[in-house]
Amino acid sequence: QKEVEQDPGPLSVPEGAIVSLNCTYSNSAFQYFMWYRQYSRKGPELLMYTYSSGNKEDGRFTAQVDKSSKYISLFIRDSQPSDSATYLCAMSSHTGANSKLTFGKGITLSVRP
């Protein structure tokens, strides 16, 4: 089983839709969970950062972590064409100098006007 699996895409939604993006993972040591957004020809940029289980909300974005199910989600409310990008989940087991991120493959979202 791959360490981090992300729903395959691409995903196309109309403007204003609620978008749900998901990742599952197999490594129970993961404690730090992130969602990155990557526009074409750009590097990833951090959207949400969550430690352990629970929810975190930031504007139109909500991140959920369920460690018991090894499942994380990103919800985007009132999606906008500017949200069109590739979304990557990433996770880590610790935060020391030797920490590293393990990424999902990414899903490309297109929001139609």
Next chain:
Amino acid sequence: EPEVTQTPSHQVTQMGQEVILRCVPISNHLYFYWYRQILGQKVEFLVSFYNNEISEKSEIFDDQFSVERPDGSNFTLKIRSTKLEDSAMYFCASSAFGLSAGELFFGEGSRLTVL
């Protein structure tokens, strides 16, 4: 807004040649990383660097790879003898506090094409 800058944006090289990819991290950051993304595949960790030494490296980061912070501002990735399978987008990232604050700032990437 401070940003991580990478050069070159695209490099084409012949198999067996040495390549140096350069990065200027954000000035007050202490943790530096290289990740790579082969076309159509995941972003993969290569190496982390802190306090002038490698703190972690992946199995991809073999003897053909090296990193250096030669002058306190640049952070370089050298591939000694490139292979076809080294063709990828290479991302440099930096962080002020490591992953404890969550945010790694990524550059726009250097695309390496090995022929």
